[in-house]
Amino acid sequence: MDFEIRADRHQKGRRLTRERAAYFRLMEQGYSSREACRIVGINLRTGKRWRNGWHAPPTGKPKPPIHVEASASGSSRYLQEKDRIHIADRLRENASIRQIATELDRSPSTISREVRRNGMPLRGDASCWVYRPHAAHRRAEQRRPRPKPGKIGQNSQLRDFIQDHLTLRWSPEQICHALRARFPDRPEMHVTHETIYQALYVQGRGELRRELTRALRTGRARRRPHRQSYKRQPRSIPNMVMISDRPAEAADRAVPGHWEGDLIIGKDHKSSIGTLVERATRYVLLVHLPAGHSAGNTRDALAETVKDLPPHLRKSLTWDQGSEMAAHQAFTIATDIPVYFCNPGSPWQRGSNENTNGLLRQYFPKGTDLSVHTRDHLDAVAAELNSRPRKTLGWETPAERLAKLLATAS
Structure with a gap:
C-alpha cells in the first residue's frame, strides 16, 4: 500500500476517497478492521463509521453504511454467515469436507465449491489456502444480485x-x-x-x-409448453405391412437405403409437399405434389422422386397410415421398394422424418399455400438442409455422410 499513518488523523477538509476505497479493499481480502485501519492510516473509529454508517454526525446529514449487511433471515438454499463460521472453525480443526457437509446437512460439493470460490491465498504464502468466513460471506452476498450481464x-x-x-x-x-x-x-x-x-x-x-x-425452428417469439397429442382416427388401407415386419437392418440404421416418408400439409389441407428422409444419413428428398396428394398423385410423385436412386439405396419406405398411401402396392411394383406402415398414433416410429418436417416448417410455414413452390425451389431447400451439420451425425452434414457411404459401397 502507498499509505502511511498520518500525524494528524483529525485534519479537517481532507478527502478520504482513496483511503476509504483501500480500506474496503483490504476488508474484502479478509483483513480485520483494526489491521486495515493501521495499513491505510485512519482511526479505528473512522473505519467503524465507514462500515456501519454515522447516524448522528455533528454536522450534516446522517451517512449510510457503504456495505449493507444481508438480512440474517435468508433462504435455506444459500449458506448463511453462521454456516460459513462453522466451516471456518471445522477447517481449522482439520475436518474433512464430507464431515462438514454432513454437519450442515449440505452436499459435499456445496462446501467444496464454497471454500474454493470464497477462500484466498494466505498472505505471504500463496501455496496455502485460507478461508475467512466474514470476508467470504461479503463476497457471496455481492455476487448474488440478479440479473447479471449476459x-x-x-x-x-x-x-x-x-x-x-x-x-x-x-x-x-x-x-x-x-x-x-x-x-x-x-x-x-x-x-x-x-x-x-x-x-x-x-x-x-x-x-x-x-x-x-x-x-428458430418454431418461429415463436416466446416459449410455450408441449401440447398433449391428439389421437388420430385409424384408417383402413388394404394389404398394409406393419413396421414390425420391417427388416432388422433398418432399425439399427447401419445400412443405408431405408427411408421414412410423410406429407407436410398447407392451408385448408388443399396443398402438400412430400418428404423422404434416409434413416442412416438423414439425407432429405422433397416430393413435388402440384396436383394434390390423392393416392394416385402421391404414388406417381414418389416414384418420380426415387427413380434416380441407385439400387442399394432403395431398400424400404416407412410411412404413417395416411390415406395418401392407399396405392402403396402399385408404388412397390413400380419402384421395387416395399412400404411398411407405422402403428396408429406412433410418430416416434419414424422420428427422423418428424424431426425433418419440423425443420422444413421454417421454409414452408403452417397455414400457407404450398402449391406455389416450384420443383427447383424444393430442390434448393433440400440442398440447404443436406448441407447443414447434424449433431446425430457427429456434426457431419447428411451430404457428407451419404458420400462416405457411397464411396465405401463402391
Missing part, C-alpha cells in the same frame, strides 16, 4: 457470430458446436444453446435482436 451482450464478436448463423437458420445447438470448433482456444467465445435461447426469449436483456426468433 455473456453474449458483453462480447460483440460472439453476438455477431450468433446472429449471422441464426439468419442462416442454424439451430442454437449447431451454433454452439460451430463456436467451439472455430474458436477452440477461446473460452470467451463458447456458450451453451440455452444461453442463446435465454438471450432471445428473456425480456429486458437485449442481447440478440428479437426478430431473430423467426429464424
Whole structure:
C-alpha cells in the first residue's frame, strides 16, 4: 500500500476517497478492521463509521453504511454467515469436507465449491489456502444480485457470430458446436444453446435482436409448453405391412437405403409437399405434389422422386397410415421398394422424418399455400438442409455422410 499513518488523523477538509476505497479493499481480502485501519492510516473509529454508517454526525446529514449487511433471515438454499463460521472453525480443526457437509446437512460439493470460490491465498504464502468466513460471506452476498450481464451482450464478436448463423437458420445447438470448433482456444467465445435461447426469449436483456426468433425452428417469439397429442382416427388401407415386419437392418440404421416418408400439409389441407428422409444419413428428398396428394398423385410423385436412386439405396419406405398411401402396392411394383406402415398414433416410429418436417416448417410455414413452390425451389431447400451439420451425425452434414457411404459401397 502507498499509505502511511498520518500525524494528524483529525485534519479537517481532507478527502478520504482513496483511503476509504483501500480500506474496503483490504476488508474484502479478509483483513480485520483494526489491521486495515493501521495499513491505510485512519482511526479505528473512522473505519467503524465507514462500515456501519454515522447516524448522528455533528454536522450534516446522517451517512449510510457503504456495505449493507444481508438480512440474517435468508433462504435455506444459500449458506448463511453462521454456516460459513462453522466451516471456518471445522477447517481449522482439520475436518474433512464430507464431515462438514454432513454437519450442515449440505452436499459435499456445496462446501467444496464454497471454500474454493470464497477462500484466498494466505498472505505471504500463496501455496496455502485460507478461508475467512466474514470476508467470504461479503463476497457471496455481492455476487448474488440478479440479473447479471449476459455473456453474449458483453462480447460483440460472439453476438455477431450468433446472429449471422441464426439468419442462416442454424439451430442454437449447431451454433454452439460451430463456436467451439472455430474458436477452440477461446473460452470467451463458447456458450451453451440455452444461453442463446435465454438471450432471445428473456425480456429486458437485449442481447440478440428479437426478430431473430423467426429464424428458430418454431418461429415463436416466446416459449410455450408441449401440447398433449391428439389421437388420430385409424384408417383402413388394404394389404398394409406393419413396421414390425420391417427388416432388422433398418432399425439399427447401419445400412443405408431405408427411408421414412410423410406429407407436410398447407392451408385448408388443399396443398402438400412430400418428404423422404434416409434413416442412416438423414439425407432429405422433397416430393413435388402440384396436383394434390390423392393416392394416385402421391404414388406417381414418389416414384418420380426415387427413380434416380441407385439400387442399394432403395431398400424400404416407412410411412404413417395416411390415406395418401392407399396405392402403396402399385408404388412397390413400380419402384421395387416395399412400404411398411407405422402403428396408429406412433410418430416416434419414424422420428427422423418428424424431426425433418419440423425443420422444413421454417421454409414452408403452417397455414400457407404450398402449391406455389416450384420443383427447383424444393430442390434448393433440400440442398440447404443436406448441407447443414447434424449433431446425430457427429456434426457431419447428411451430404457428407451419404458420400462416405457411397464411396465405401463402391
